[in-house]
Amino acid sequence: MFTIQKIKLFVTTECNMACGYCMIKNSHDYMDFETAKVALEKYIFWTPSVWREKFVYFFGWEPFLNFSLIKEIVNYIQKRKKDYSFEIRLVICSNFTLISKKTLDWILKNNIFLSISIGWIESVHNQHRIFKEKTTKNAFEITTNNIKNLQNLGYKREQIWVWLVIRNKNISDFFYYFKFIVEQIELNHINIEFIIEKEAWRQQDFIIFKKEYKFILKYLLNSIKTWNFIFLNNLNWTIIEKLNKNLWKFSSPVSYLTEIHPSGDVLFSWFFTHLSDEQRKNVIIENIKTWNNFKNFENIWNKKFIDEYFSDMQKLKDFNSWEFYPFLKSYISNFDDKIAEFILEKSKKYLNFKKYIDTIFHIYF
Numbered sequence: 170m171f172t173i174q175k176i177k178l179f180v181t182t183e184c185n186m187a188c189g190y191c192m193i194k195n196s197h198d199y200m201d202f203e204t205a206k207v208a209l210e211k212y213i214f215w216t217p218s219v220w221r222e223k224f225v226y227f228f229g230w231e232p233f234l235n236f237s238l239i240k241e242i243v244n245y246i247q248k249r250k251k252d253y254s255f256e257i258r259l260v261i262c263s264n265f266t267l268i269s270k271k272t273l274d275w276i277l278k279n280n281i282f283l284s285i286s287i288g289w290i291e292s293v294h295n296q297h298r299i300f301k302e303k304t305t306k307n308a309f310e311i312t313t314n315n316i317k318n319l320q321n322l323g324y325k326r327e328q329i330w331v332w333l334v335i336r337n338k339n340i341s342d343f344f345y346y347f348k349f350i351v352e353q354i355e356l357n358h359i360n361i362e363f364i365i366e367k368e369a370w371r372q373q374d375f376i377i378f379k380k381e382y383k384f385i386l387k388y389l390l391n392s393i394k395t396w397n398f399i400f401l402n403n404l405n406w407t408i409i410e411k412l413n414k415n416l417w418k419f420s421s422p423v424s425y426l427t428e429i430h431p432s433g434d435v436l437f438s439w440f441f442t443h444l445s446d447e448q449r450k451n452v453i454i455e456n457i458k459t460w461n462n463f464k465n466f467e468n469i470w471n472k473k474f475i476d477e478y479f480s481d482m483q484k485l486k487d488f489n490s491w492e493f494y495p496f497l498k499s500y501i502s503n504f505d506d507k508i509a510e511f512i513l514e515k516s517k518k519y520l521n522f523k524k525y526i527d528t529i530f531h532i533y534f
Protein backbone atom coordinates (compact mmCIF):
# COMPACT_ATOMS: atom_id res chain seq x y z
CA MET A 170 0.00 0.00 0.00
CA PHE A 171 1.43 3.36 -0.99
CA THR A 172 0.98 5.96 1.71
CA ILE A 173 2.50 9.21 2.84
CA GLN A 174 2.11 9.81 6.57
CA LYS A 175 3.98 13.07 6.85
CA ILE A 176 4.87 15.93 4.54
CA LYS A 177 7.13 18.89 5.09
CA LEU A 178 6.07 21.97 3.21
CA PHE A 179 9.05 24.27 2.78
CA VAL A 180 6.96 27.42 2.64
CA THR A 181 10.05 29.55 2.19
CA THR A 182 13.78 29.10 1.73
CA GLU A 183 14.48 32.42 3.40
CA CYS A 184 15.33 33.03 7.06
CA ASN A 185 15.42 36.18 9.19
CA MET A 186 18.57 34.86 10.87
CA ALA A 187 22.03 33.90 9.69
CA CYS A 188 23.28 31.38 12.23
CA GLY A 189 26.90 30.32 11.95
CA TYR A 190 26.04 26.63 12.12
CA CYS A 191 23.05 26.68 9.76
CA MET A 192 23.17 23.54 7.64
CA ILE A 193 20.72 24.55 4.97
CA LYS A 194 21.58 26.65 2.00
CA ASN A 195 19.76 29.95 2.04
CA SER A 196 17.90 31.21 -1.01
CA HIS A 197 14.88 33.43 -1.38
CA ASP A 198 12.04 31.28 -2.68
CA TYR A 199 8.48 31.35 -1.39
CA MET A 200 5.92 28.62 -1.96
CA ASP A 201 2.57 29.58 -3.47
CA PHE A 202 -0.83 28.25 -2.47
CA GLU A 203 -1.32 26.16 -5.63
CA THR A 204 1.86 24.16 -4.95
CA ALA A 205 0.85 23.55 -1.33
CA LYS A 206 -2.66 22.58 -2.36
CA VAL A 207 -1.48 19.98 -4.91
CA ALA A 208 0.92 18.55 -2.32
CA LEU A 209 -1.86 18.22 0.25
CA GLU A 210 -4.29 16.67 -2.20
CA LYS A 211 -1.82 14.26 -3.68
CA TYR A 212 0.03 13.08 -0.59
CA ILE A 213 -2.27 13.74 2.34
CA PHE A 214 -5.84 13.41 1.11
CA TRP A 215 -5.42 10.92 -1.74
CA THR A 216 -3.28 8.38 0.06
CA PRO A 217 -4.67 6.27 2.92
CA SER A 218 -3.48 6.65 6.48
CA VAL A 219 -1.90 3.76 8.34
CA TRP A 220 -2.51 5.42 11.69
CA ARG A 221 -4.98 7.75 13.37
CA GLU A 222 -3.05 10.85 12.33
CA LYS A 223 -1.16 12.27 9.40
CA PHE A 224 1.29 15.13 9.83
CA VAL A 225 1.73 18.36 7.90
CA TYR A 226 4.90 20.20 8.85
CA PHE A 227 5.55 23.79 7.88
CA PHE A 228 9.23 24.10 7.38
CA GLY A 229 11.57 26.75 6.19
CA TRP A 230 14.32 28.15 6.83
CA GLU A 231 11.83 30.42 8.77
CA PRO A 232 8.21 29.52 7.95
CA PHE A 233 6.66 32.53 9.73
CA LEU A 234 8.13 34.68 6.93
CA ASN A 235 5.35 33.17 4.85
CA PHE A 236 2.69 33.20 7.55
CA SER A 237 -0.06 34.32 5.15
CA LEU A 238 0.44 31.09 3.17
CA ILE A 239 0.43 28.97 6.35
CA LYS A 240 -2.91 30.50 7.36
CA GLU A 241 -4.33 29.86 3.89
CA ILE A 242 -3.21 26.21 3.99
CA VAL A 243 -4.61 25.67 7.50
CA ASN A 244 -7.97 27.11 6.39
CA TYR A 245 -7.95 24.80 3.38
CA ILE A 246 -7.20 21.73 5.53
CA GLN A 247 -9.99 22.65 7.93
CA LYS A 248 -12.47 23.00 5.05
CA ARG A 249 -11.50 19.56 3.73
CA LYS A 250 -11.82 17.97 7.18
CA LYS A 251 -15.24 16.48 6.54
CA ASP A 252 -13.87 14.48 3.58
CA TYR A 253 -11.37 12.30 5.40
CA SER A 254 -11.43 9.96 8.36
CA PHE A 255 -7.96 10.52 9.85
CA GLU A 256 -6.77 13.47 11.93
CA ILE A 257 -4.15 15.88 10.63
CA ARG A 258 -1.58 17.27 13.01
CA LEU A 259 -0.19 20.66 12.01
CA VAL A 260 3.34 21.46 13.11
CA ILE A 261 5.37 24.62 12.52
CA CYS A 262 9.17 24.36 12.81
CA SER A 263 10.51 27.77 13.68
CA ASN A 264 13.13 29.86 15.44
CA PHE A 265 10.07 31.54 17.04
CA THR A 266 11.34 35.10 16.83
CA LEU A 267 8.76 36.57 14.40
CA ILE A 268 5.75 36.18 16.66
CA SER A 269 3.10 38.77 17.53
CA LYS A 270 0.32 38.45 20.10
CA LYS A 271 -2.07 37.82 17.19
CA THR A 272 0.13 34.96 15.98
CA LEU A 273 0.11 33.39 19.45
CA ASP A 274 -3.71 33.56 19.51
CA TRP A 275 -3.85 31.98 16.05
CA ILE A 276 -1.53 29.14 17.13
CA LEU A 277 -3.70 28.43 20.14
CA LYS A 278 -6.98 28.66 18.26
CA ASN A 279 -5.88 26.34 15.47
CA ASN A 280 -4.29 23.71 17.71
CA ILE A 281 -0.91 24.10 16.06
CA PHE A 282 2.04 22.08 17.34
CA LEU A 283 5.47 23.70 17.39
CA SER A 284 8.99 22.54 16.85
CA ILE A 285 11.42 25.16 18.13
CA SER A 286 15.16 25.09 18.06
CA ILE A 287 17.20 26.50 20.95
CA GLY A 288 20.96 26.82 20.60
CA TRP A 289 22.17 26.31 24.16
CA ILE A 290 21.98 28.76 27.08
CA GLU A 291 21.46 32.48 26.49
CA SER A 292 25.02 33.67 25.89
CA VAL A 293 25.87 30.80 23.52
CA HIS A 294 22.51 30.95 21.76
CA ASN A 295 22.98 34.67 21.07
CA GLN A 296 26.53 34.19 19.88
CA HIS A 297 25.34 31.90 17.08
CA ARG A 298 21.75 32.94 16.50
CA ILE A 299 22.42 36.15 14.67
CA PHE A 300 19.73 38.25 13.08
CA LYS A 301 20.30 39.13 9.44
CA GLU A 302 19.42 42.76 10.07
CA LYS A 303 21.80 44.84 12.17
CA THR A 304 20.18 44.89 15.59
CA THR A 305 20.86 44.65 19.31
CA LYS A 306 17.87 42.36 19.87
CA ASN A 307 18.40 39.40 22.20
CA ALA A 308 17.42 36.32 20.14
CA PHE A 309 17.27 33.98 23.15
CA GLU A 310 15.05 36.33 25.12
CA ILE A 311 12.68 36.81 22.17
CA THR A 312 12.25 33.07 21.55
CA THR A 313 11.87 32.07 25.19
CA ASN A 314 9.53 35.01 25.98
CA ASN A 315 7.34 33.99 23.06
CA ILE A 316 7.22 30.44 24.44
CA LYS A 317 6.34 31.75 27.92
CA ASN A 318 3.64 34.06 26.53
CA LEU A 319 2.12 31.15 24.67
CA GLN A 320 2.19 28.98 27.78
CA ASN A 321 0.53 31.80 29.74
CA LEU A 322 -2.33 31.71 27.25
CA GLY A 323 -2.91 28.09 28.24
CA TYR A 324 -0.89 26.32 25.55
CA LYS A 325 0.10 22.80 26.64
CA ARG A 326 3.83 22.28 26.96
CA GLU A 327 3.41 18.85 25.33
CA GLN A 328 2.67 20.62 22.06
CA ILE A 329 6.17 22.00 21.75
CA TRP A 330 9.07 19.87 20.62
CA VAL A 331 12.27 21.64 21.42
CA TRP A 332 15.36 20.96 19.33
CA LEU A 333 18.36 21.13 21.57
CA VAL A 334 21.36 22.15 19.56
CA ILE A 335 24.41 20.22 20.75
CA ARG A 336 27.89 21.55 20.12
CA ASN A 337 31.17 19.87 21.02
CA LYS A 338 32.53 23.14 22.38
CA ASN A 339 29.94 23.25 25.17
CA ILE A 340 29.53 19.55 25.71
CA SER A 341 30.44 19.64 29.43
CA ASP A 342 27.27 21.72 30.01
CA PHE A 343 25.03 19.27 28.17
CA PHE A 344 23.15 18.00 31.25
CA TYR A 345 22.95 21.45 32.78
CA TYR A 346 21.49 22.78 29.54
CA PHE A 347 19.00 19.92 29.31
CA LYS A 348 17.81 20.58 32.88
CA PHE A 349 17.60 24.28 32.15
CA ILE A 350 15.22 23.65 29.23
CA VAL A 351 13.03 21.40 31.39
CA GLU A 352 13.05 23.42 34.59
CA GLN A 353 13.41 27.01 33.44
CA ILE A 354 11.68 27.03 30.06
CA GLU A 355 9.27 24.33 31.19
CA LEU A 356 9.45 22.14 28.12
CA ASN A 357 9.42 18.36 28.31
CA HIS A 358 9.56 17.09 24.70
CA ILE A 359 13.16 17.19 23.62
CA ASN A 360 14.99 16.31 20.48
CA ILE A 361 18.78 16.33 20.47
CA GLU A 362 20.12 18.06 17.40
CA PHE A 363 23.77 17.53 16.63
CA ILE A 364 25.31 20.35 14.74
CA ILE A 365 27.83 19.43 12.11
CA GLU A 366 30.52 21.97 12.72
CA LYS A 367 33.75 23.06 11.19
CA GLU A 368 35.60 22.06 14.34
CA ALA A 369 36.04 18.29 14.78
CA TRP A 370 35.07 16.42 17.96
CA ARG A 371 38.04 15.46 20.13
CA GLN A 372 38.46 12.22 22.08
CA GLN A 373 37.70 13.94 25.40
CA ASP A 374 34.48 15.46 23.96
CA PHE A 375 33.14 11.94 23.40
CA ILE A 376 34.02 10.89 26.95
CA ILE A 377 32.25 13.94 28.39
CA PHE A 378 29.30 13.41 26.09
CA LYS A 379 28.79 9.86 27.38
CA LYS A 380 28.95 10.99 31.00
CA GLU A 381 26.49 13.86 30.41
CA TYR A 382 24.09 11.69 28.44
CA LYS A 383 23.99 9.16 31.30
CA PHE A 384 22.99 11.99 33.68
CA ILE A 385 20.21 12.96 31.28
CA LEU A 386 18.84 9.42 31.14
CA LYS A 387 18.93 9.16 34.93
CA TYR A 388 17.06 12.46 35.16
CA LEU A 389 14.52 11.19 32.64
CA LEU A 390 13.95 7.98 34.61
CA ASN A 391 13.36 10.03 37.71
CA SER A 392 10.76 12.07 35.78
CA ILE A 393 8.81 8.84 35.18
CA LYS A 394 8.99 7.87 38.83
CA THR A 395 7.57 11.26 39.84
CA TRP A 396 4.92 11.32 37.03
CA ASN A 397 6.45 14.49 35.64
CA PHE A 398 7.36 12.96 32.30
CA ILE A 399 10.17 14.11 30.06
CA PHE A 400 10.39 12.71 26.53
CA LEU A 401 13.45 12.26 24.41
CA ASN A 402 12.78 11.71 20.72
CA ASN A 403 15.50 9.11 20.10
CA LEU A 404 14.57 7.10 23.21
CA ASN A 405 10.88 7.22 22.25
CA TRP A 406 11.67 5.57 18.91
CA THR A 407 13.80 2.89 20.57
CA ILE A 408 10.86 2.02 22.83
CA ILE A 409 8.40 2.05 19.90
CA GLU A 410 10.61 -0.19 17.80
CA LYS A 411 11.07 -2.67 20.64
CA LEU A 412 7.33 -2.91 21.12
CA ASN A 413 6.33 -3.05 17.51
CA LYS A 414 8.87 -4.43 15.12
CA ASN A 415 6.37 -4.44 12.25
CA LEU A 416 5.77 -0.76 12.50
CA TRP A 417 7.15 0.04 9.07
CA LYS A 418 5.40 -2.87 7.38
CA PHE A 419 2.92 -0.67 5.56
CA SER A 420 5.09 2.23 4.58
CA SER A 421 8.57 3.00 3.40
CA PRO A 422 10.72 5.40 5.46
CA VAL A 423 10.33 7.88 2.62
CA SER A 424 6.66 8.20 3.53
CA TYR A 425 7.88 10.13 6.59
CA LEU A 426 10.51 12.21 4.90
CA THR A 427 8.66 13.74 2.00
CA GLU A 428 9.68 17.35 1.49
CA ILE A 429 8.03 19.72 -0.93
CA HIS A 430 10.15 22.71 -1.86
CA PRO A 431 8.76 26.03 -3.17
CA SER A 432 9.56 25.03 -6.76
CA GLY A 433 7.34 21.96 -6.32
CA ASP A 434 10.35 19.61 -6.30
CA VAL A 435 9.87 16.66 -3.97
CA LEU A 436 12.91 15.39 -2.09
CA PHE A 437 13.62 13.62 1.16
CA SER A 438 16.47 15.61 2.65
CA TRP A 439 17.14 19.32 2.85
CA PHE A 440 20.83 18.40 2.71
CA PHE A 441 20.26 18.09 -1.01
CA THR A 442 20.01 21.87 -1.20
CA HIS A 443 23.81 21.75 -1.07
CA LEU A 444 24.13 19.66 -4.22
CA SER A 445 24.87 21.24 -7.56
CA ASP A 446 21.90 21.64 -9.92
CA GLU A 447 23.19 18.71 -11.97
CA GLN A 448 23.47 16.34 -8.94
CA ARG A 449 20.19 17.56 -7.55
CA LYS A 450 18.30 16.40 -10.65
CA ASN A 451 19.05 12.80 -9.64
CA VAL A 452 17.56 13.10 -6.17
CA ILE A 453 14.29 14.76 -7.05
CA ILE A 454 11.49 12.24 -6.64
CA GLU A 455 9.11 14.24 -8.78
CA ASN A 456 7.87 17.74 -9.33
CA ILE A 457 4.51 18.06 -7.70
CA LYS A 458 3.12 20.33 -10.39
CA THR A 459 4.40 18.68 -13.50
CA TRP A 460 4.80 14.94 -13.24
CA ASN A 461 3.88 11.87 -11.20
CA ASN A 462 6.47 9.36 -10.24
CA PHE A 463 5.29 7.52 -7.17
CA LYS A 464 7.59 4.64 -8.07
CA ASN A 465 10.54 6.86 -7.31
CA PHE A 466 9.53 6.93 -3.65
CA GLU A 467 10.39 3.26 -3.43
CA ASN A 468 13.26 3.28 -5.90
CA ILE A 469 15.13 6.19 -4.49
CA TRP A 470 15.43 4.87 -0.93
CA ASN A 471 18.09 2.24 -1.39
CA LYS A 472 21.52 1.78 0.06
CA LYS A 473 23.45 2.64 -3.07
CA PHE A 474 21.56 5.87 -3.48
CA ILE A 475 22.02 6.90 0.15
CA ASP A 476 25.71 5.99 0.21
CA GLU A 477 26.36 7.89 -2.96
CA TYR A 478 24.60 11.12 -2.14
CA PHE A 479 25.32 11.28 1.56
CA SER A 480 28.99 10.64 0.95
CA ASP A 481 28.96 13.57 -1.48
CA MET A 482 27.43 15.61 1.29
CA GLN A 483 30.18 14.61 3.69
CA LYS A 484 32.74 16.16 1.42
CA LEU A 485 31.18 19.58 1.78
CA LYS A 486 33.99 21.83 2.86
CA ASP A 487 31.94 23.73 5.45
CA PHE A 488 31.21 20.70 7.59
CA ASN A 489 34.41 19.04 8.72
CA SER A 490 33.08 17.14 11.70
CA TRP A 491 30.89 14.62 9.89
CA GLU A 492 32.93 11.71 11.16
CA PHE A 493 31.69 12.27 14.73
CA TYR A 494 28.12 11.50 13.79
CA PRO A 495 28.16 7.66 13.64
CA PHE A 496 30.01 7.51 16.99
CA LEU A 497 27.46 9.66 18.78
CA LYS A 498 24.63 7.77 17.17
CA SER A 499 26.04 4.47 18.35
CA TYR A 500 26.69 5.74 21.92
CA ILE A 501 23.15 7.06 22.10
CA SER A 502 21.58 3.91 20.73
CA ASN A 503 23.55 1.68 23.14
CA PHE A 504 22.40 3.71 26.13
CA ASP A 505 18.86 4.06 24.80
CA ASP A 506 18.62 0.35 24.23
CA LYS A 507 19.35 -0.44 27.89
CA ILE A 508 17.06 2.29 29.22
CA ALA A 509 14.23 1.27 26.87
CA GLU A 510 14.49 -2.34 28.13
CA PHE A 511 14.40 -1.08 31.71
CA ILE A 512 11.31 1.09 31.07
CA LEU A 513 9.52 -1.75 29.30
CA GLU A 514 10.28 -4.15 32.14
CA LYS A 515 9.02 -1.69 34.76
CA SER A 516 5.87 -1.00 32.72
CA LYS A 517 4.75 -4.58 33.34
CA LYS A 518 4.47 -3.77 37.04
CA TYR A 519 4.15 -0.02 37.54
CA LEU A 520 1.40 2.24 36.28
CA ASN A 521 3.60 5.33 35.78
CA PHE A 522 5.94 3.44 33.42
CA LYS A 523 2.96 2.05 31.52
CA LYS A 524 1.42 5.51 31.22
CA TYR A 525 4.78 6.83 29.98
CA ILE A 526 4.83 4.29 27.13
CA ASP A 527 1.18 4.94 26.23
CA THR A 528 1.93 8.67 26.01
CA ILE A 529 4.86 8.02 23.68
CA PHE A 530 2.59 6.12 21.28
CA HIS A 531 0.08 8.91 21.47
CA ILE A 532 2.75 11.44 20.45
CA TYR A 533 3.36 9.80 17.09
CA PHE A 534 0.34 7.70 16.14
Ligand code: SF4
Pocket residue numbers: 184185186187188190191192193229230231264298
Ligand atom coordinates in the same frame (compact mmCIF):
# COMPACT_ATOMS: atom_id res chain seq x y z
S1 SF4 B 1 17.23 30.01 12.42
FE1 SF4 B 1 17.50 27.94 11.60
S2 SF4 B 1 17.16 28.13 9.37
FE2 SF4 B 1 17.48 30.21 10.19
S3 SF4 B 1 19.66 30.58 9.87
FE3 SF4 B 1 19.39 29.80 11.96
S4 SF4 B 1 19.71 27.57 11.81
FE4 SF4 B 1 19.37 28.36 9.72
